[in-house]
Amino acid sequence: xxxxxxxxxxxxxxxxxxxxINCTYTATGYPSxxxxxxxxxxxxxxxxxxxxxxxxxxxxxxEATYRKETTSFxxxxxxxxxxxxxxxxxxxxxxxxxNFVFGPGTRLSVLP
Amino acid sequence: xxxxxxxxxxxxxxxxxxITLECSQTMGHDKMYWYQQDPGMELHLIHYSYGVNxxxxxxxxxxxxxxxxxTEHFPLTLESARPSHTxxxxxxxxxxxxxxxxxxxxxxxxxxxx
Numbered sequence: 001x002x003x004x005x006x007x008x009x010x011x012x013x014x015x016x017x018x019x020x021i022n023c024t025y026t027a028t029g030y031p032s033x034x035x036x037x038x039x040x041x042x043x044x045x046x047x048x049x050x051x052x053x054x055x056x057x058x059x060x061x062x063e064a065t066y067r068k069e070t071t072s073f074x075x076x077x078x079x080x081x082x083x084x085x086x087x088x089x090x091x092x093x094x095x096x097x098x099n100f101v102f103g104p105g106t107r108l109s110v111l112p
Numbered sequence: 113x114x115x116x117x118x119x120x121x122x123x124x125x126x127x128x129x130x131i132t133l134e135c136s137q138t139m140g141h142d143k144m145y146w147y148q149q150d151p152g153m154e155l156h157l158i159h160y161s162y163g164v165n166x167x168x169x170x171x172x173x174x175x176x177x178x179x180x181x182x183t184e185h186f187p188l189t190l191e192s193a194r195p196s197h198t199x200x201x202x203x204x205x206x207x208x209x210x211x212x213x214x215x216x217x218x219x220x221x222x223x224x225x226x
Contacts, residue, residue, distance in 0.1 A: 034214050038153075043118075043202050043217035087153050093214075100206075100215065105153035 002027040004103035006090050012109045013080055021075040021106050023064075023090035031092040033057075033066050033073040038087040038105070047075075047088070080110045115139050118203050118218035125193055125225055133188045133221045135203035144186040145215070148172060149200040161186055193225045 007022040025031065032051045036044040048057030053068035062077045073090060090103040116137040125131055137144065146159040147170075157170030161180040175197070176190050186205075190197055200222050204215040 032214075036215075036217075041219075043219045044204075044215070045217065046214045049214055089155070102155045105155075107153065 002031070002092060002094055002099055002101045004090050004092055004101050006088075006103040006106050009087075009105075009107040010109055011106060012111065015082055015110055015112050016079045017110075019075070019077040019080045019084070019108070021088055021090075021108070023073045023075065023103060025071050025073065025090075025092050025101075027071075027092055027094060027101075029095040030068075031094050033064070034091040034093070035062070035064055035073070035075050036089040036091060036102075038089065040086070044089060080108075082110045082112050084108060085110045116203060116205055116216050116218040118201075118221050120221060121219060122222050123224070125223070127192075127194055127225055129193050131190050131193055131223070133201055133203075133223070135186045135188070135218060136184050137186075137205045137216070138184065139205060139207070139216065140183060141205035141207055141216070142183065143206040144180070145204045145206075146170070146176075146178060146186070146188050147202040147204065148174065149202055149220070155202070159188065193223075195225045197223060198225050199223060 003026045005024050034049045035047040037047045038044045048059040050057040050066035056065045064075045087105045087107050089105045093100045119134045142163045144161045147155045156172035158174040159178040161167045202220045203218040206215050207213040
């Protein structure tokens with residue numbers, strides 16, 4: 001079945017450091033890919049998405065590129081802030097839109 | 113501002129009590145979902161609905177039940193709460209017939225059963 005794998009956390013960075021959170025997936029066909037963010041005490045918010053190969057999703061300084069050849073959708077940010085401390089979830093939707101799969105989440109802590 | 117609302121945000125309740133967690137959305141979405149989030153953060157789908165009078169159980173077995181009498185409302189009920197039900201419960205909805213639009217989540221209900 002479809003699945004999403006993320007790098008294990010927690011990830012701890014200093015403010016202004018470069019961030020990469022790895023995400024790889026297994027799916028048949030052409031899934032859509034998503035990154036969600038969960039701030040402390042809140043629900044999940046859609047951060048960015050990409051619906052086809054080579055698409056780049058971006059939002060709030062975060063970027064991720066849909067790489068079908070490596071089945072990856074890594075999240076990157078050039079300079080993290082303390083306010084980016086949260087849990088990040090990679091997710092996919094199969095191309096029939098019937099199956100939505102979340103990764104296990106990666107906790108990011110940014111220190112001042 | 114939230115388009116999907118969950119109440120209460122926090123609930124502490126005694127064992128054996130009946131509880132209903134409320135979820136409402138104002139976006140007219142047909143698909144709605146309930147997830148249980150364990151302390152390790154992982155999300156587990158416990159119920160979903162594709163429209164009025166449609167409800168299905170998710171991947172994780174749950175003693176809770178749901179109903180969908182109105183498009184905007186998707187409450188979750190526990191007939192007899194137990195300490196093992198202590199968790200964060202997240203409600204979500206999605207646009208149109210396809211999940212590739214992504215989900216909109218509520219802020220969650222953190223349930224503690226003592």
